[in-house]
Amino acid sequence: MSTHTFDEMYAAPERVRDHYRNYARWLSQQPDDVMAARREEAEMIFRRVGITFAVYGDKDEDGAGTERLIPFDLIPRVIPAHEWRCMEKGLAQRVTALNRFIHDIYHDQEIIKAGIVPREQIVGNAQFRPEMVGVDVPGGVYSHIAGIDIVRAPVPGGQGEAEYYVLEDNLRVPSGVSYMLEDRKMMMRLFPELFSQNRVAPVAHYPDLLLETLRAVSPAHTAEPTVVVLTPGMYNSAYFEHAFLAQQMGVELVEGQDLFVKDGFVYMRTTRGPRRVDVIYRRVDDDFLDPLVFRPNSTLGCAGLLDVYRKGNVTLCNAIGTGVADDKSIYPYVPQMIEFYLGEKPILKNVPTFLGRKPDDLKYILANLKDLVVKEVHGAGGYGMLVGPASTQAEIEAFRKAVEAKPDGYIAQPTLSLSTCPTFVESGIAPRHIDLRPFVLSGQKVQTVPGGLTRVALKAGSLVVNSSQGGGTKDTWILEA
């Protein structure tokens, strides 16, 4: 792929893209000290409101304070509305196909019979849950909340134009939506005038859509379902988000210890005795959900939950076993899934991917390590990956050994030059690489609030945007012309 980078704001130095014109003019009129003061104000508010995430095993100089702020950048990432409309359709199409795929995998496995996805890719996958085979879930929806990571990179051999690519599907318990909402709230608080001058699509109704989605998939036994959010607890890194979403939806935030199973139903302990629970938006991984079936020492879940679930007396969102579809080894098949299940051409592109388990691909990967991004199939959070061009010879050789030892544990992709967006850094305003995670809700229908979470790699040249590795966030504007 070409080495030049696509900047979201500038088509060329001094030449601002159309959809950024208003903003750039406004920015140029803001005195430096005002922007600096706004940055401080934002940080103070985030801290006071307690919008923090916990870092595992992390201590400050006093041996305390394991709560950190995710850096927030004041310059928004702007997407023109026509681009968004196309992306939105592509997201709905992709998530619909993925849900069909998961249903198929746990039922008739047509896609295997058709020879599109090899059987060993499914049954040999640690994320495949035999417990889910033959289980029917309401509406056939498995991944009710999906976070699809999208990047924009130059078209190979193009004239500077760039294209959106799906980098990764997150179908288990994707997080980050609270930052999308809080970033917007912050921008509106700091710069109200920007929102009267620009037609930015609102996102604040996300919790309403989420609640509507969760209620739509409740078990048949009730018309007035009790919905709860299940959190691992306040020491989880995403605890703020769990509490935030429960509060915004007006539902209880429960922990495993608050739930119990009796006579085929799930109940929560309240001050007025047990109360039945119908839909659980769980932010706990599969492995920890039910100590009777999965990890026996887990205290984060509820004993007997899976049994109730399989009887259809409670709905889990997302369903158990969705990980089989967002695995990096399944990712390359998504475009074919779309054609297979929906009979449509994929709207969103995949990044070309080489699979370690294919002999030809493996040969190519090993020969081109220095140019590729190599990822562990089961890695997440930016860990267990090699960014070839940014690595030392020693790092590359270490990775070569790992790939040779277990080829099917790795995939590789060309090093995408993620698009950049101007960002406040120590030295002033400079371009930094960004990605985008829109959140797709599937209940009775498939819905997405306009935009998503834009993550930004704050280190110059870095392509790693994960908050656990020093990434920040930006407000994301879908802008009507």
Next chain:
Amino acid sequence: MLSRTADHLFWMSRYTERAENTARILDVNYQTSLLPQSAGVAQVGWEGLLRISELMPAYQYQYGDVTPQNVLHFMVRDENNPSSIVSCLRAARENARAVRGVLTTELWETQNQTWLELQRLLKSKNFEKDPSEFFEWVKFRSHLSRGVAIGTMLQDEAFHFYRMGTFLERADNTARLIDVKFHAVESDFYGNASEADQELDFYHWSAILRSVSAFEVYRKVYRAVITPERVAELMILRPDMPRSLLACMNEVVNNLRAVSNETSAETERHAGKLRSELQFARIDEILANGLHAFLTQFLDRVNMLGNRISQNFLVPVAG
């Protein structure tokens, strides 16, 4: 509401209240120690303070001799002491964080802000320079948190558990304060020897009154010289004195009634009985039968009430 949520609210308010009362008693001791008096009297004050919260063994194990600096350090910033102000405010904030979604935004931000500011204050060493100003700050953060709760929370179950925690804790803390302070002068409780002693007595009793913000209240209610009997009456039996045992029990009973459930009848009976006994008691009877015995029994019963509330509402065992 979720039992665990009620539990966190109950303890959030208890810990906030406990921090406030610790600041009150520390401040009074500190102020008293600035008065011209024998070192012995001041010493009795600091020792009494550790006895209030049954902390003497823990203190001695860590610090040895009782000195004002060490007691202040132990009771304010020692994180190994679960009753220190920093431990109480941390626990209050952790409980708040566990149920932040149930709190109003203002209440959560108040609790969070208190914790953030506390860390800054302790780091800046301002506390050592002017302890009284620090204690004042703790008191006002507690006032603020209570005021914000009353001014913003829906008066539902959550609110009642929050209030119950406040008053159960305050009942406990006031009773301990009376016990220790009256104990300190037990020997000459009814005797008034020399004029110098009387003067000392005045400072002793007025300090106790100040620690519960009741110096002016006393003057207004009795319009007379300060006597131990009246001080005791004010702090135990006056229903209109917001930190008295009776006032606290009135609130406990009312809030308990508001959340009544199938298992709580016996708890309500115990609370009501304790309240009625205070309501119809007379101070001369209490003193005749022994104040210490009375308070010891009161503390046991308040402790039992706390356990019963826990079983009925907060950590129900039944599946």
